[in-house]
Amino acid sequence: MVIYGVALLAACMLVGNLIGELIGMAIGVTSNVGGVGLAMLLLVFMVYRLQQAGCLDMSSRRGVEFWSSLYIPIVVAMAASQNVVGAVTGGPVALVGGLLVVAVSFALVPVIANLGNGKYAVPLDDLEHDDQDDAEARHE
Amino acid sequence: MNERLLEVFTSNGLITAFAAVGLLMLVCNLISKHLTAGRIHGSAIAIAAGLVLSYIGGVSTGGEDGLADIALFSGLGLMGGSMLRDFAIVATAFGVDVRELKKAGMNGVIALFVGLLVPFTLGAIVAYLFGYTDPVAVTTIGAGAATYIVGPVTGTAIGAGSDLIALSIAIGLVKSISVMIVTPIVARSISLNNPSAALVFGGMMGTTSGVAGGLAATDARLVPYGAMTATFYTGLGCLLGPSLFYLVVRALLGG
Structure with a gap:
């Protein structure tokens, strides 16, 4: 049933936030520490275990998938209900910071990829890449 | 009427x-x-x-x-608002397949941590240079440099104002759009032509929409690999942003 999926999702979020509050109390900050991140890790783990046990049917999955597909629309609504006027005074921060981060991150991709290829080679036989793929990609 | x-x-x-x-x-x-x-x-x-x-x-x-x-x-x-937003964000983790993630191997894990550390640090430095000295502001803007999700989630958790959250969305959006545009142009020169590199790429960039858009324009078959580590990046960012990152910033700036 769809509600099983929604309930699983809800339970993960609540437990994640509870642990987040407990960590917050433990380290003496008033904030919820990483509740959303913990909830995500918990959901990944739960889905993995339930799938192994064969307890996750199609309609339960749909309950989670529905909310996952609402992610971007909800982010749009979030963007539309912020104090942008207040943020505009700091406008250049967004542009300078965003572009700088992208430039540095791109520069680091080959460095890290090479590091892995040298020492921790990952066998990949499910997708072979050749010139034909490039041609296909360009046609799209 | x-x-x-x-x-x-x-x-x-x-x-x-x-x-x-x-x-x-x-x-x-x-x-x-x-x-x-x-x-x-x-x-x-x-x-x-x-x-x-x-x-x-x-x-x-x-x-x-x-x-x-x-x-x-x-x-x-x-x-x-934060309730439905967090609910939908947690739901995106549903797409993460643990078995596929294991394929990313050690370089994927390194990419995730480096990919988070670099924007946190650079974003925080830029924020500081632009005159934001409050630890909450510096942390929220630095987290926004990770993605436009990590920023607001971190900001909400540590009590940042709506103007700071808007700023962190904006910085994440600049990153997301640049990744979309730049990826197909530089794909060849950074050897972004195999699933392994796509997994690393997703972990380095982290912005799910930017990575998915950029890879779709490069080679559509790479999208699931990049999007998966990017989703994991979001989870890790939401975990580390309001905790470790905030504590380090607070320790450095005092307050």
Whole structure:
């Protein structure tokens, strides 16, 4: 049933936030520490275990998938209900910071990829890449 | 009579928000398809449009909740509020397949941590140089440099104001759009032509929409690999942003 999926999702979020509050109390900050991140890790783990046990049917999955597909629309609504006027005074921060981060991150991709290829080679036989793929990609 | 008709919308605020956002996304997807040839994803245009509408709403009402201050669109505050937002973000982790993730291997894990550490640090330094010295502000802006999700989630957790959250969305959006545009151009020179590199790429960039858009324009078959580590990046970012990162910033700046 769809509600099983929604309930699983809800339970993960609540437990994640509870642990987040407990960590917050433990380290003496008033904030919820990483509740959303913990909830995500918990959901990944739960889905993995339930799938192994064969307890996750199609309609339960749909309950989670529905909310996952609402992610971007909800982010749009979030963007539309912020104090942008207040943020505009700091406008250049967004542009300078965003572009700088992208430039540095791109520069680091080959460095890290090479590091892995040298020492921790990952066998990949499910997708072979050749010139034909490039041609296909360009046609799209 | 007008008031009575308007009340249909205001008393069904959340439903009105669903309809309004759906309409906005339809328009933005059409813009993406016809004006940018699909180069910039409709989602990025829609988020940018949301920020612009928020600005218009703020200017016209003088309030602090953007478009949600206009009675007709008050439901946007609920739809985009932290409860439903966190619920949808957690749901995206559903797409993460543990077995696939193991394929990313050690370089994927390194990419995730480096990919988070670099924007946190650079974003925080840029924020500081622009005169933000409050640890909450520096942390929120630095987290926004990770993604436009990690920023608001971190900001909400440590009690940042709405203006800072808007700023962190904006910085994440600049990153997301640049990744979409730049990826197909530089794909060859950074050897982004195999699943292993795509997994590393997703972990380095982290912005799910940027990575998915950029890889789709490079080679559509790489998208699931990049999107998966990017989703994991979001989870890790939401975990480390309000905890480790905030504590380090607070220790450095005092407060």
